[in-house]
Amino acid sequence: MASAASIKAPFDREVQFASKKRAVILSAASAFRRRGYHNTSMTDIGKALGLTKAALYYYVRNKEEILFESHLMAYDSMDEVLKAGRADDQTGLDYLEAIFRQFVDLLTQSGVSLLTDVDSLSGEWQADVLKRRTEIEKRVVSLVQQGQEDGSIRAGDARLHVFFFMGALNWLNAWFDTEGRLTGGDIADHFALQLRDGISA
Template sequence: MDDAQTLKKPPRWADAVPDREAQFDTKRRAVVRAAARAFGRSGFHNTSLDEVAEALGVTKPALYRYVRTKHEILYEAKCIAFEAGLKARTMAFAATPDPVQRIRLYVVAYIELVTGELGSFAVLAEPVTTLPPEYRDLIMARMREADRALRDMVQAGMDAGGLAPGDPKLAVAFLMGAINHIARWYSPDGPLTGRQIGEAFAGFILNGLVGMDRPRL
């Protein structure tokens, strides 16, 4: 077969269509997103799997192909948030060497990603203690990992002189406390986009971390 024939050869069907595992993961993620929105409307404890199935337009047995319990959905939603946090940190480090601007970019990107992925992400306000131990321990480990990464980012800003000296642990508690509270009031149907909220919160947070004796950012 000559080069021209090789170039004209159509792609294999297996290359063009996602494999079963990829399709399953995509559908499972859609279930989690739909459930997160349902939990946002009525609350985690007040929403049944029947209501999640109804929101997706599927039967409950079909839903059980992807998730077995509400706690599994809550766990997966929190995992999506951690994935968004990791992606936001990666984007921030790739974009600039400035440690203060990295924090700004992280805040904007994280809020935009998590609101876009989960829509109404009120489910994230549900405490970790709601989860059974097999999920809770995994989430706690990821929380510690994310907390260490953010403390390092804040410490770098302090070391560079861009942020007021202080305790990075408290600074991260302040930063993430502000961000996590968004879950209690944000609505994808509201007047502001996730990015707009992220830009506003980045300004509030950095002006707080810079300190009153320094020029505002």
């Protein structure tokens, strides 16, 4: 069994394989974000890594698996963010803001892509991804509700509150990397304020 922290990791076959597979998925995800799933061919994905299309099939079963894993990676990152607990002195609104900032950071700085091509996934895989997304949405909705209970967030349909600012997050993918003069931090600051003012009590 290979431990990620092991000094031997670079010589461990499983670790090698996993990290290459990960590279395939990350690179593809970035292309999907920029040009869309269907406008990115397996040949393109290979080329970006200096590989031939056929070589990719050593790491993944098919193209759909890449899309699937791209989605999972994004949701894993978001779950990770959501894991961090809330400090006792934080209001619900403060906490929500902190989470949202980290979401923005993920998208602008960590190369994580929130993809919209769920419909290109079939059956089971699509269901899995939608489940993950719904799960995260529910947790964010519940954060909003906590804020409403402690009086830091104004009343109103919590789900609509969430859809509004999650839209900003998704839309980020469409324009961000084409806008050179704004840093991820700038955007996080701005968006956090707009989120806060938009729903504070």
